[in-house]
Amino acid sequence: MEIEIRLFATLKDRAGSDRIRVRLPADPTTVGLLLEAVGADYPALAPALRSALVAVNRAFAGSETPVTLGDEVAIFPPVSGGQTPFPPDESQPPLPPGEGWAEGQPPLPPGEGWGEGQLPLPPGEGWGEGFSPHPTYFAITTAPLDIEAIHAHLSGPEIGAIVSFTGFVRGRTQRDGLPPATLHLDYEAYESMAEEKMAQIAREMWARWPEVRGVALVQRLGRLGVGQTTTFVACAGAHRDVGVFEAARYGIDRLKEIVPVWKKEVGADRSVWVEGQYRPTENDNEKR
Structure with missing residues (x-):
């Protein structure tokens, strides 16, 4: 069988293309065997495969994850960010899917709560077709943000x-291997997976902090200059002490762990793709 693979960031640069194809003798195969075939057919990619992540049908995959004809497969580096993960709150363990919703919080009526650039949940997931329990705003966009409109x-x-x-x-970066002065950042994303992971983060937030209501998660793409907005996270609630501070912190940290977005820091003498330290596994996928 022949599998098409999408590449992003450093993998894309190494291959000189955002898509490659490999032939495998068996259907189904596994991610591990798929990576072996990629390394053999594309030697330029081999050094990067040791630290690369694999997604199958927009879910993080392990070496034994099955891959079959027609699956959507992507290989990419760890997400840019994730150096300071949110500390676990042992008093509020994640709840099983569908649990943890306060009484009197019905899904929004059809057509309400979704503005331009927002993401309804896929049919059959979460709370039904296009539903969420509270107003949400998810966006992967090149457009400038209207923060007042999102707040409204x-x-x-x-x-x-x-x-x-x-x-x-930032205009100045003090990290080994990066330009000391940044001219601009170039952002790219695996957009379809990023949108799904944003919705997952919102559900994780509501499971931890049931009194948080509206959630916004926004990631800018394209070329952004010093001082321009890159990311935006907002959480709404009845009071400041219902978890909105903690949920917003969790949202940005989680975004930088599992939402597949990468940035290239461009300086006067070099440009570098920034890779995070957090390596998502199958445990970071939403439990169905």
Whole structure:
């Protein structure tokens, strides 16, 4: 069988293409055997495969994950970021899917709560076709952000507090291997998987902090100059003490762990793809 593989960031640069194809003798095969075939057919990729991540049908895969004809397969480096993961809250363990919703929090009626650039959940997932229990705003976009409009979307009669995090492009970076002065950042994403992971993060937040209501997660793409907005996370609730601070911190940290987005730091003398330290596994996929 022949499998098409999507490549991103450093893998794409090494291959000189965003897609490759490999032939394998068996259907199904495994991710481990697939990587062996990639390394043999594309020697330029071999050094990067040791640290690369694999997704099968937009879910993080392990070496024994089966791969069959027609699967959507991608290989990419760890997400840019994730150096400071959110500390686990042992008093609020993740709840099984579908549990943890407070009484009187029905899904939004059809057509309500979704603005331009927002993501309805896939049919059959979460709370039904296009539903979420609260207003949400998920976006992977090249457009500038209208933060006031996002805040207005998350607001409502029961909302008394919105906590947000806004990330910007730094002009100076003091990390080994990166340009000391940044001219701009180039962002790219595995967009379809990124959208699904944003929805997953929102569900994780609601499981940990059931009194958090609206959630916004935004990632900018393309070329962004120093001082421009890169990421935005916001959480709404009735009061400041219902978990909105903690949920917003969790949201940005989790985004930088599992949402497949990469940035290239461009300086005067060199450019470098930034890879994170966190390596997602199958345990980072949402339990169905």
